[in-house]
Amino acid sequence: MKKFTVLFLFCYFVNAYKPVILLHGIMTGYETMELIKGRIEEKHPGTIIYNIERFGGWSSLDNMWYQVNELSKNLVNISQQHPEGVHFLGYSQGALLGRTILQANPNHNVHNYISLSGPQAGQYGTQFLHLFFPGAALETAFELFYSRVGQHTSVGNYWNDPYHQALFYKYSQYLPFVNNELPSNKTAQFKNSLTKLKKLVLIGGPDDNVITPWQSSQFGYYNGNGTVVEFTERSIYKDDRIGLKTLDKAGKLKIVTVPGVNHFMWHLNVSIVDNYILPYLD
Numbered sequence: 001m002k003k004f005t006v007l008f009l010f011c012y013f014v015n016a017y018k019p020v021i022l023l024h025g026i027m028t029g030y031e032t033m034e035l036i037k038g039r040i041e042e043k044h045p046g047t048i049i050y051n052i053e054r055f056g057g058w059s060s061l062d063n064m065w066y067q068v069n070e071l072s073k074n075l076v077n078i079s080q081q082h083p084e085g086v087h088f089l090g091y092s093q094g095a096l097l098g099r100t101i102l103q104a105n106p107n108h109n110v111h112n113y114i115s116l117s118g119p120q121a122g123q124y125g126t127q128f129l130h131l132f133f134p135g136a137a138l139e140t141a142f143e144l145f146y147s148r149v150g151q152h153t154s155v156g157n158y159w160n161d162p163y164h165q166a167l168f169y170k171y172s173q174y175l176p177f178v179n180n181e182l183p184s185n186k187t188a189q190f191k192n193s194l195t196k197l198k199k200l201v202l203i204g205g206p207d208d209n210v211i212t213p214w215q216s217s218q219f220g221y222y223n224g225n226g227t228v229v230e231f232t233e234r235s236i237y238k239d240d241r242i243g244l245k246t247l248d249k250a251g252k253l254k255i256v257t258v259p260g261v262n263h264f265m266w267h268l269n270v271s272i273v274d275n276y277i278l279p280y281l282d
């Protein structure tokens with residue numbers, strides 16, 4: 001009997017996968033993340049999964065800082081229950097939110113953070129805009145978002161119009177700060193919270209059709225004339241503003257580009273889970 005117990009404990013500890021936190025995208029809820037949850041449970045039996053249910057549907061349009069502050073309570077609670085560490089995956093807007101939740105909580109114990117097609121460098125695209133403002137025009141959307149009222153919405157917080165950068169920096173209360181493009185009293189914290197990750201995985205691809213430009217999922221973005229600049233050529237990386245370069249030099253930054261995946265399929269495609277997510281969950 002004793003031998004059995006020892007063997008059992010041995011197997012238990014060897015096979016103990018870290019818990020995984022999942023955060024859904026905009027205008028949907030946790031239900032859309034159930035495929036990923038199910039596949040992880042199937043392939044990594046025993047994994048505890050926290051599929052966050054808050055801010056589904058219209059409430060996903062709440063101000064980003066409000067969501068970050070609220071969801072931080074969930075992260076703290078989960079972390080306290082799992083001092084051994086957890087992993088975190090966010091999809092779409094949830095990928096940007098999740099990243100910011102880490103930055104807002106420098107004592108987090110997230111080991112690997114997986115960003116599944118998130119607008120990490122911002123968003124400037126018609127398809128995305130029309131998900132919630134069907135009549136709005138791309139060229140004039142900045143008038144809506146770069147205002148005090150516009151900043152009440154999550155989308156306004158990371159709407160990054162390459163042709164109206166002065167207004168972006170003037171009005172946006174969120175993206176220029178979390179990307180350390182504008183200084184704040186949290187500049188150092190925003191960087192240090194990310195460099196402590198064991199892995200930062202940025203998944204995106206050229207057939208996304210919603211995240212625009214799709215390279216934003218990997219911190220690339222438009223310059224002032226509408227040309228996409230890869231993240232390694234942008235100040236956020238070159239000047240190591242949020243630690244991307246530090247992570248990269250340490251082999252902790254994983255850039256994953258997958259063609260042939262539409263934005264609404266990333267989280268519904270088992271082969272994405274198998275090939276690009278499970279390898280980062282231990």
Ligand SMILES: *[C@@H]1O[C@H](CO)[C@@H](O)[C@H](O)[C@H]1NC(C)=O
Pocket residue numbers: 073074077078
């Ligand atoms: C913390 O998480 C547990 C289990 O998920 C839950 O029962 C509890 O209500 C949470 N506490 C707070 C303060 O959110």
Ligand SMILES: *[C@@H]1O[C@H](CO)[C@@H](O)[C@H](O)[C@H]1NC(C)=O
Pocket residue numbers: 185186
């Ligand atoms: C940091 O900045 C925020 C927002 O500007 C302000 O509310 C807060 O009081 C500042 N904290 C410190 C310690 O200066």
Ligand SMILES: *[C@@H]1O[C@H](CO)[C@@H](O)[C@H](O)[C@H]1NC(C)=O
Pocket residue numbers: 223225227
């Ligand atoms: C746009 O910017 C890129 C990079 O800064 C530059 O190489 C290119 O010549 C510019 N194109 C135009 C049309 O100005």
Ligand SMILES: *[C@@H]1O[C@H](CO)[C@@H](O)[C@H](O)[C@H]1NC(C)=O
Pocket residue numbers: 258259260261262265269271272275
């Ligand atoms: C699912 O993901 C694979 C890559 O792992 C991709 O080749 C395929 O096109 C995707 N299928 C759909 C329907 O998005």
